[in-house]
Amino acid sequence: MSTHRSGIAGATRHVLANGMVALIQRNPTTPTVSVRGELRIGAVHEPASQSGLAVFTGAALIRGAGERSYQQIVAETEARGCSVNAGGGLHSSGFGAKALTEDLPLVIEILADMLARPTFPAHEVEKLRAQFLLGLRESEQETGTQASRAARELLYPPEHPYSRLSSGSVATVQDLGRDDLLRFHEGYHPAGGAVAVVGDVEPAAVIELLEQYLGGWARPGEPPALDLAPVPPLETIRRRDIPMAGKVQSDLIWAVHGLRRSDPDFYAAMLANMILGRLGLGGRLGENVREKQGMAYYCYSGLEADVGTGPWSAVAGVNPANVERAIAAVLHEVAQFVAEGPTEQELADARSYLTGSMVLGLETNDGIAGTLLAIERYGLGLDFVERYPAIIEGVSREQIVETARRYLTTDRYVLAVAGPPASGGEGTGA
Amino acid sequence: MSAPVEAHTLPNGMLVLTREAHSAPVATSWVWYRVGSRNEPSGQTGISHWVEHMLFKGTPSVPRGEFDRLIARNGGTFNGFTWIDYTAYYETLPADRIEIGLRIEADRMVNALFDPPEVESERTVIISELEGYANYPETWLDEAVKAIAFTAHPYHHPVIGYKSDLLAMTREELYSYYQTFYTPNNAVLVLVGDFDTDVMLRTVEGYFADLPAGPALPRTRAVEPEPQGERRVIIRRPGPAEYVQIGYLAPDCRSKDFAPMAVLDAVLSGARSLNFMGGGAQTNRSARLYRALVETGLAASAYSSYLPTRDPFLFELSATVSADHTAAEVEGALLREVDKIQQEGVAADELARVLKQVRAQVAYSGESVTGQAMQLGMWEVLDSYRRTESLLDELAAVTADDVRRVARQYLTERRRVVGHFVPTDEESPA
Known part of the structure; x- marks a missing residue:
């Protein structure tokens, strides 16, 4: 047997000349290297009328950068079995690469060009938009997407970016043009951004590479500020049903407002969510809706905690005949959890899962790089992995109950159901 | 390693x-x-x-x-x-x-x-x-x-x-x-x-060791007879786009033609991750189908697929048809790519690229113990776990002539089935 440390605590953290943070972890066990990075600009920075712009801009970075065309970028990288990619998200715009170690300089050079010198060729922007529009038409006919869109609209006021899906809609994306992409890209700023490199690499050599290709990319001023609109608390129950032709199953989402990642209640909420709808086959929700009542293949909960108060939600895919029964089961489980809190056994299980499974997430280069990025994003410190078990152990049952009571309200929530029109669909019974 | x-x-x-x-x-x-x-x-x-x-x-x-x-x-x-x-x-x-x-x-x-x-x-x-x-x-x-x-x-x-x-x-x-x-x-x-x-x-x-052995297992004796002509199907249902899927009856993984067919697949749409759970490098964007169908705007996506199976299964081509094109056009373009390889064969640099991609994908998938075990187990139940060791050599031994030969032998009109999905007019809300 060998002895292992998490390694994360020994990662190298270096601030590049332009303010971007580099995190490098040596993992000598594979001949591969992963690069993952992000800039703090995303769909939260785009106006409602241009919903989808951050995602579109991120995806367009690879469509021409520096001296290379899109075709040259993919031909050169794929010929060596590496890949480079970029994409916009809700809070940030991400980029990354996988490569055999010897190809690290190539992918760093190309990623740096994609961030700093994208060319957005007009014909590529047109092609990409056509692909995006088709993808949006596909996803707009998905029950899960429709329910999710409706839940967000019901939870947040229209001026809040969380009221939309970051992918945008057919209506907004069809009007986005090259100029919009160029303008959005002007908001890309190295400060506040981070890049993690993990693999069989020497940290000093990687820093030199990053300084060479990325360190010189400077931008005036500061990265775009984020001023999220206030979120009025829910006063009542809001429900929307979306009938969809040609569907067999309904997706339902129950949701309330959650909390910020930086909120002192975050870890208590994470444990509550784990017990309510994740542990094993979907926690208590899965136990009731799937295991006891046989109504759904999937039923689980999710907590989106980042810069703002994201949704805390439960989802299930059920036969249209079982929608009301599934909703009742979700409400019952939420109410019961709020009333009684977790059992000692549930709490012990959740704690040991969260602390024990940490090593599984740190097995691959991608897993390590993702962890490093999250640590930097939320300012957790490189000793976070070592402190984590104590953090989890330190959350008391009372804190969990109190947090659940504060957020998981059963008289104020939103409900979105997308699926076959009420008359359609044959019940499967149970 | x-x-x-x-x-x-x-x-x-x-x-x-x-x-x-x-x-x-x-x-x-x-x-x-x-x-x-x-x-x-x-x-x-x-x-x-x-x-x-x-x-x-x-x-x-x-x-x-x-x-x-x-x-x-x-x-x-x-x-x-x-x-x-x-x-x-x-x-x-x-x-x-x-x-x-x-x-x-x-x-x-x-x-x-x-x-x-x-x-x-x-x-x-x-x-x-x-x-x-x-x-x-x-x-x-x-x-x-x-x-x-x-x-x-x-x-x-x-x-x-x-x-x-x-x-x-x-x-x-x-x-x-x-x-x-x-x-x-x-x-x-x-x-x-x-x-x-x-x-x-x-x-x-x-x-x-103490679990009792069972009796000999029933065998699957069915053998798919040699197809005698193209078969076609058109599915008409509500949907967001037209889709095309073509399948050719293809050799199983123990056939001597498995390796040339696998190379043919990778020439058409890149050597994909060996891991069902993903995590590999994206390698399709410089390959033939993407260039012929996606770059030209005919399709939003286009892939081939060929899996190791116990009995003869399918070599497949599939695509999502772009909004201003038809399934018939996309089918024609997919078949032209097959025809090109049957007539002109493949280039030496394409073979070299495929090999490099496979080597890289093996390395990425080897980063996790789960990925390694998946490969070993899958190959053992299909043929022998030793194939995980010999596969690279099998692929390296494939010549351009082999690829052209198997394309001519298996990807014929009489061995193929062609399916189109055509959306009906039934209203589905956007």
Whole structure:
């Protein structure tokens, strides 16, 4: 047997000349290297009328950068079995690469060009938009997407970016043009951004590479500020049903407002969510809706905690005949959890899962790089992995109950159901 | 690079494959059964997958619900899946907990309860899974293509089964199927991770050596006859776009033509990740189908696919048709790419690129013990785990002439089925 440390605590953290943070972890066990990075600009920075712009801009970075065309970028990288990619998200715009170690300089050079010198060729922007529009038409006919869109609209006021899906809609994306992409890209700023490199690499050599290709990319001023609109608390129950032709199953989402990642209640909420709808086959929700009542293949909960108060939600895919029964089961489980809190056994299980499974997430280069990025994003410190078990152990049952009571309200929530029109669909019974 | 694989056969016929990997303090335990939808008789479609579900529903010593909590409590992850040729279960855990995986797998290999109320509850869960898939137009097309491609062989029907069979299945049928196929002599145990092989083997013997061997297994004798002409199907349902799927009856993984066919697939759409769980490099954007169909705007996506299978399955081409084009145009473009290779062959640099991509994908997938074990187990149930070692050489030995020859021999009009999905006018809200 060998002895292992998490390694994360020994990662190298270096601030590049332009303010971007580099995190490098040596993992000598594979001949591969992963690069993952992000800039703090995303769909939260785009106006409602241009919903989808951050995602579109991120995806367009690879469509021409520096001296290379899109075709040259993919031909050169794929010929060596590496890949480079970029994409916009809700809070940030991400980029990354996988490569055999010897190809690290190539992918760093190309990623740096994609961030700093994208060319957005007009014909590529047109092609990409056509692909995006088709993808949006596909996803707009998905029950899960429709329910999710409706839940967000019901939870947040229209001026809040969380009221939309970051992918945008057919209506907004069809009007986005090259100029919009160029303008959005002007908001890309190295400060506040981070890049993690993990693999069989020497940290000093990687820093030199990053300084060479990325360190010189400077931008005036500061990265775009984020001023999220206030979120009025829910006063009542809001429900929307979306009938969809040609569907067999309904997706339902129950949701309330959650909390910020930086909120002192975050870890208590994470444990509550784990017990309510994740542990094993979907926690208590899965136990009731799937295991006891046989109504759904999937039923689980999710907590989106980042810069703002994201949704805390439960989802299930059920036969249209079982929608009301599934909703009742979700409400019952939420109410019961709020009333009684977790059992000692549930709490012990959740704690040991969260602390024990940490090593599984740190097995691959991608897993390590993702962890490093999250640590930097939320300012957790490189000793976070070592402190984590104590953090989890330190959350008391009372804190969990109190947090659940504060957020998981059963008289104020939103409900979105997308699926076959009420008359359609044959019940499967149970 | 990776440690050698050791193979041991227990007296009851169970094969045990082990590989030490000390790069992270994790280990994975897999049990593979040589049973899948290819073993299912007409009228009992979906029975393999249903049996898989029942193995999560309890034994006398580990009741339902306790199983997943046991894994979670120990910081592990688990899953099971059923495919046309095999059924597999795994637990990935911190290395010092891996014995839990062995205990669970040995127990449920013989002691699964198939408690009648649990069978009933799972019936509706599986129908819910089926109905979830049926929400996607691609599912309807794919099932129709497989159904017309196979007239004699059980690859004809979907792994999930037909709803009518799922409604009619009895507990006795499920239990008898379980007793027939879930025997040590039909199973392969694969262990990869941070352990000492000798110690591990003693533990394995403790759990598995006393399980009784079962009788000889029923064979799947069906052979798909040589097709005598093109077959076509058009699915008309509500949907967001037209889709095209073409399948050619293709050699199984033990054929001498497997390697040239695999190279042909990679020339058309890149050498993909060897891991079903993804995580590899994207390699399709410089390949032939993407250039001919996506770059030209005909399709939003275009892929080929060729999987290692026990019996002859399909070499497939599929595409999502762009808004201003038709399925007929896209079908023509896909067939032109096949024709080009049949007429002109492939270039030396394409072969070199494929090899480099495969090498890289092997390295990426080797980063995780789960990925390594998946490869070993899959190849063992299909042919031999040694194929994981010989595959690179097999692919390297493929010449441009081989690729052209197999394209001419197998990708012919009479061996192909062509499916189109065409959206109907029925209104579906955007």
